[in-house]
Amino acid sequence: MAEECTHECSGCGVSDCGDRSQPVDHTLKPNDQSTIKHVIGVVSGKGGVGKSLVTSLLASSMQKKGFKVGILDADVTGPSIPKTFGITNPLSADANGILPAQTQSGIKVISTNLMLPQDDLPVAWRGPVVSNAVRQFFNEVNWGEIDYLFVDMPPGTSDVLLTVFQSLPVDGIVTVSAPQELVAMIVGKAVHLAQDMDVPILGLVENMAYFTCPDCGKKHHIFGEPQGKEVAERYEIPAYATLPIDPDFARLCDAGKVEEYDVADALDPIVAQIEKAEWKAE
Ligand SMILES: Nc1ncnc2c1ncn2[C@@H]1O[C@H](COP(=O)(O)OP(=O)(O)OP(=O)(O)O)[C@@H](O)[C@H]1O
Numbered sequence: 001m002a003e004e005c006t007h008e009c010s011g012c013g014v015s016d017c018g019d020r021s022q023p024v025d026h027t028l029k030p031n032d033q034s035t036i037k038h039v040i041g042v043v044s045g046k047g048g049v050g051k052s053l054v055t056s057l058l059a060s061s062m063q064k065k066g067f068k069v070g071i072l073d074a075d076v077t078g079p080s081i082p083k084t085f086g087i088t089n090p091l092s093a094d095a096n097g098i099l100p101a102q103t104q105s106g107i108k109v110i111s112t113n114l115m116l117p118q119d120d121l122p123v124a125w126r127g128p129v130v131s132n133a134v135r136q137f138f139n140e141v142n143w144g145e146i147d148y149l150f151v152d153m154p155p156g157t158s159d160v161l162l163t164v165f166q167s168l169p170v171d172g173i174v175t176v177s178a179p180q181e182l183v184a185m186i187v188g189k190a191v192h193l194a195q196d197m198d199v200p201i202l203g204l205v206e207n208m209a210y211f212t213c214p215d216c217g218k219k220h221h222i223f224g225e226p227q228g229k230e231v232a233e234r235y236e237i238p239a240y241a242t243l244p245i246d247p248d249f250a251r252l253c254d255a256g257k258v259e260e261y262d263v264a265d266a267l268d269p270i271v272a273q274i275e276k277a278e279w280k281a282e
Pocket residue numbers: 044046047048049050051052053054075078080154155207208243244245246247248249250251253254
């Protein structure tokens with residue numbers, strides 16, 4: 001029996017006590033000043049497929065709908081969210097915790113790049129340090145009131161992904177892929193990991209699915225035929241959306257003006273799924 005046992009298992013960290021009747025809950029609670037209603041992870045099986053772009057566009061779409069939105073940039077060693085939104089001012093803190101930066105439209109952002117004296121300095125941290133930083137980004141930041149906190153994950157099924165699934169109260173994930181041959185296998189890995197961790201998969205965004213010729217208006221499948229719809233069906237992912245290859249994305253991201261991109265109705269199926277009531281653990 002654990003020393004000074006109160007028989008109140010929910011508040012006890014001793015996991016190997018013979019008297020334990022309830023499992024230990026390792027899920028972090030937000031900082032005292034913060035209320036975070038929903039946490040949505042954005043994951044991709046491999047790098048460079050547009051995960052940060054999709055995170056930024058989903059966050060902007062939800063903000064435009066009137067929700068209070070935050071982005072936790074969990075891509076600690078390769079952060080790109082501040083640049084996409086043109087945020088350069090360093091983070092500050094007061095007695096109530098670390099204060100997130102804010103984008104032009106008011107999306108709150110936390111990222112390691114906002115802690116560096118210069119944004120081109122490397123963050124060469126070992127895995128456990130990176131995982132701790134992600135935990136602190138969640139529970140030591142004064143997020144205030146947030147309806148949807150989007151977590152931009154590092155690519156792949158790494159240490160950080162496990163940390164986020166085990167430590168943050170993730171309500172669901174959106175997966176991002178590009179139309180390449182390996183997509184099914186790569187999406188499958190992320191989907192299986194999420195299923196193992198009991199995290200619902202809300203949708204699949206197939207980025208760079210086509211390019212519309214500005215002269216003739218014809219759609220070209222530069223990276224191969226899109227296969228996201230079939231993959232979404234195979235893994236029973238409830239929503240599927242595509243984004244084109246659009247030089248405006250790259251231009252606006254480089255200029256820090258991603259919020260100005262009018263994504264029209266392209267991400268509507270995913271946004272609807274995020275808003276849908278059934279999957280939410282209220
Ligand atoms: N549909 C698109 N059309 C044009 N450019 C795009 C598109 N999607 C992404 N890009 C550009 O590709 C680059 C990589 O995108 P992004 O940073 O979102 O990828 P990522 O998957 O988050 O990368 P990483 O794995 O390194 O975190 C960026 O410069 C972005 O502007």
